[in-house]
Amino acid sequence: MTLRSVFRSWVEHYFSDEEALILLVVLVLGFAVVIWLGRMLAPFLTALVIAFLLQGGVNALTRRHVPHFLAVMLVYLAFIGVLLAMALVLLPLIWNQLVNLVQETPRMFASGQRLLDDLQARYPQLVTPDQIQDWIGMAGREVTQLGQRALTLSLASLGNVVSLIIYLVLVPILVFFMLKDRDRLVSFTVSLLPQRRELMTRIWQEMDDQIANYVRGKVTEIAIVGTVTFFTFAFFGLPYTALLAVLVGLSVLVPFIGAAVATLPVAAVAGFHFGISDEFLYVLIAYGVIQALDGNVLVPILYSEAVNLHPVSIILAVLFFGGIWGFWGVFFAIPLATLLKALVYAWPRGIQQRQRLQTDKALADK
Known part of the structure; x- marks a missing residue:
């Protein structure tokens, strides 16, 4: 063949x-x-x-x-x-x-440099002065690039x-x-x-409930996680609570990756504000509890119609559609992956079912 x-x-x-x-x-x-x-x-x-x-x-x-x-x-x-x-x-x-x-x-950079100097003094064999200078230089370059992007964005947005x-x-x-x-x-x-349009109807029926449940559930999840995070961080006296709460709330858009990425700014702000102290540890524990409750309690309650997709498929969908459409691609990555899955399953079944019906009808006419 x-x-x-x-x-x-x-x-x-x-x-x-x-x-x-x-x-x-x-x-x-x-x-x-x-x-x-x-x-x-x-x-x-x-x-x-x-x-x-x-x-x-x-x-x-x-x-x-x-x-x-x-x-x-x-x-x-x-x-x-x-x-x-x-x-x-x-x-x-x-x-x-x-x-x-x-x-x-x-001020945060100065505090971070003191912390690195502390680490170098305590563990001279693990942390060398050259490594400290490399870390500081890399962080400085990243902040400079971030500032330039923010300035470019603000100047470009003036005309819009x-x-x-x-x-x-x-x-x-x-x-x-x-x-x-x-x-x-x-x-x-x-x-x-x-x-x-039997095939279209079949595909739409297979994904309609899942898309509606996912989109409304995701918006509700963002609101709940962001609100709980805001009040939790405000209780500990953490600065920039609204900014961090919005960041943590939006992090649920990207499964598996968002929570890990949001941990970095939360830990950085808590570390610079409290230092390596008990309050810093309490903030990280509280943040971990929020993430655990979100994944194990809130998500099963909100998504009553579970989206039956493998984690690898979800990550690939987020990377692919996010690369094409940015924020909206990330937001609709799982519904779009569900659409592709419904197409794969419904397309041949719909055609084969119609062919069987036509065959049965022809036999009945004879």
């Missing part, structure tokens, strides 16, 4: 069905639009994600016999309230703490103030109409699809 015949049999097996070809075209067009027009359509895509998140609240109210328009208004007003609270309270607090952290960087304002105006408007006219928009989208 030649390579050409193998390829031909593979194509005939997977793409002999008309719906399979249409599904392939839809997927390719969808990914192409996101890759090449993603920046242009960013307000629309952001509003689509937010509306998807808020739709669960609308459904919960309508199930309690609340009129649809009233349910939409209540959920939308709650969303606007949270948005204003973040814009007027949380973001200024985080910005002020970030500015203070940058101003404190020289108008775009940001337009973005902040468009997204809430789009969210409102997506919630209010959801049925009409869904009906219009479905009308563009072919009449025969």
